[in-house]
Amino acid sequence: MVKSVSPLRVAALEPLSETSAGEPPGRRGLDALSVGRRIRHHRRARGLTLAQLGEAVGTAQSLLSQVENGKREPRLSLIAAVAEALGTTPADLLDPAPPPNRRAALEIELEQAQRSPLFRSLGLPRVAPSSKLPTEALEALVALHGELARRHDASNATPEEARRANTEIRLLMRAVDNHLPEIEELAEEMVRAAGYTVGALTHRQVARMAQELGFSIIHVDDLPHSTRTVTDLAHGRIYLPPASIPGGHGLRSLALQAIAHRILQHERPASYTQFLRQRLEINYFAAGCLLPRSAAVEFLSAAKADKDLAVEDFRDAFGVTHEAAAHRLTNLLTSHLGIPVHFLRVGDDGALYRGYENDGVPFPQDASGAIEGQPVCREWTARTVFDVRNRTTENYQYTDTPAGTFWCSSQTGSTEHGGFSITVGVPYAHAKWFRGRDTRVRRRSSCPDASCCRRPAAQLEERWADAAWPSARLHAQTLAPLPSGRFPGVDDVEVYEFLTSHAPRPDATGSPG
Known part of the structure; x- marks a missing residue:
């Protein structure tokens, strides 16, 4: 089983969030709000009030209310008791799949939007997604929050914001000597498990690392022009180009970067800074695999001893x-x-x-x-x-x-x-x-x-200052905002059409072939 590392907490560059501090490593991916909404869905389907469910499981109504609203993460013992009382299973309540119906999905989206730093910065009153709030109103509120977030992202997606974020990350990495120990350890563990001992990491060993995560590596010649790799999470596929692309990005490195997103449990970046931090992490992981710490330090130490x-x-x-x-x-x-x-x-x-x-x-x-x-x-x-x-x-x-x-x-x-x-x-x-x-x-x-x-030299400036009129090359990227798709710089339409064209076709039984 592959262990995971939360984004950039590996180097103590970012404090733990309120929702994840102190959580056991195995449960950091648990979405308390989704669990709470699943409990509410099954409770209402059985016609029970919070008080009745609380009496059935021996828990206070106020605690169950906090659980249903995602304000408190339930213990597994409570999950089991609630599941039995509601005639379902703990696995169903903890299922990471989409919510059981559109109403529940909208309630979750609204709650998550109102917990965002962007909403808190506006100082607006919170709207409770109670049963009295019409579904049409929920639809409108969720859409408004989505558009607000999109416009906020677009306003920040500028070269100036990118430079500010890049500078922040560079200074943070300088403070830790550009060294992330936990990613080092994770990379070392992964390559050793794939059979690496010494020398260059092979393509076969990289493929084994992907297989350990449930992914197969597929080479295609029609990757979207705005991407270096594309990962199909639904079908367990990592799409790579057929040969190394210009600039030195080898196929092994590209595959390892795609693998790193999964190992480090990256979520869709909410800001350009987070996007750059994720890029730093996946590049670091790939380097740690291609030049594993133990073998690399042994090689460098010997060379230093020889002053060579x-x-x-x-x-x-x-x-x-x-x-x-x-x-x-x-x-x-x-x-x-x-x-x-x-x-x-x-x-x-x-x-x-x-x-x-x-x-x-x-x-x-x-x-x-x-x-x-x-x-x-x-x-x-x-x-x-x-x-x-x-x-x-x-x-x-x-x-x-x-x-x-x-x-x-x-x-x-x-x-x-x-x-x-x-x-x-x-x-x-x-x-x-x-x-x-x-x-x-x-x-x-x-x-x-x-x-x-x-x-310029004084004599050259004197000779040409008033006689030169060059036509400057315009760097268009200095005027254009960064693309504002779900991932910075990526054309969503191209990516989704690409995945559709390459997705496995269902066989006669209706299952993917």
């Missing part, structure tokens, strides 16, 4: 991309080897697309603290590597900055959208552990001082 740490060796030992190996180092170097580190993915246009640091390197930031899209100093290794002719191996450089001297290793790659560099660096004092520490390449950076590389 190298991203390319780490990459080759586990059969992953250079970027995956470099990013995995940020999870392990500080927590297990005591080495502070930074990581950058920089486009050939000089923009920083992804970054992490806990070693004090001065990343470029905007006024909000966001680093994404900011221009990296032209003197940094991540930029100078594009001028190197031999790009087949790692390139090394020392860079003197206002925050100290850093040693860095960079490697370039390319996608259909252009070139990029992957850089891993450490403070000067820790360069002694790495291959390439003897490089004589050294640059000096005074960024964020504009005179370093952002301000």
Whole structure:
């Protein structure tokens, strides 16, 4: 049986909610409101009042009222007693399937909407979904809450909100050295159960992990363009592309990310911040499986002892991309080897697309603290590597900055959208552990001082300032809001039509074939 980990509680980055604090691990998925509404449905169907049911099971009417309204989670002993009194079974009352009728479903939706932070922020009085409230009124209230939530999400689905959320998560991860121990343990447990011992995790072992969760992996060539994978929860299928997609996302990694959503019990993200946190978790889990902690730390410790740490060796030992190996180092170097580190993915246009640091390197930031899209100093290794002719191996450089001297290793790659560099660096004092520490390449950076590389030379500015009129390329994404489907960036119509076309067809008995 696969154990589960609640979203980002693994790193204590998010406090427990009121409804889940103190719950036993096996019951965190229990929806108290749904259980309560099922009890109410069966009670009314048998013509019993709360007082009569309370007398039958030896429980106070007030307690049963709290249970039916989802304000209190019933003990299993009470569930059993209520089920017997109502002529049903505990399994029926605890069934995660949809509510028994439309009225119950509407009552649950209204209760859940009125418990949301959005509703509480409005300061409006709560409407009790009592039996006296007409079903038509319930329909209207639920629809209004749905539209309110949709408009709230749309107003927040902006590049500014995305950057704010990304900055918040980056700072939280820096505070824990980019290390999530519980996901590490879970990934290790999963790969060992699938038969992993050493070296690269195989596709067969990934398939076994999916089977353990009741899923089969199916490769298709018509995935919706807005998705990397699609999981059919109804039929236990994970759909993947037929071959690796551009950018280094291998099939193993894609499958592991889809598996991670299930293992970590992710629910549909209610905000862009939650969406990004889930993305971080599934990426972390995939990395923890492809480069399992025990084997990875053993490999890195031996390399450190030999003073021969190298991203390319780490990459080759586990059969992953250079970027995956470099990013995995940020999870392990500080927590297990005591080495502070930074990581950058920089486009050939000089923009920083992804970054992490806990070693004090001065990343470029905007006024909000966001680093994404900011221009990296032209003197940094991540930029100078594009001028190197031999790009087949790692390139090394020392860079003197206002925050100290850093040693860095960079490697370039390319996608259909252009070139990029992957850089891993450490403070000067820790360069002694790495291959390439003897490089004589050294640059000096005074960024964020504009005179370093952002301000043109005086003679060039004098010559061209009034004679140049470039036509700037418009980055349309800076003007467009984020897509507002059930999942950010995903076209719901495409996904649902795709699932319909690939769903198993019923056989002659009416069961899925």
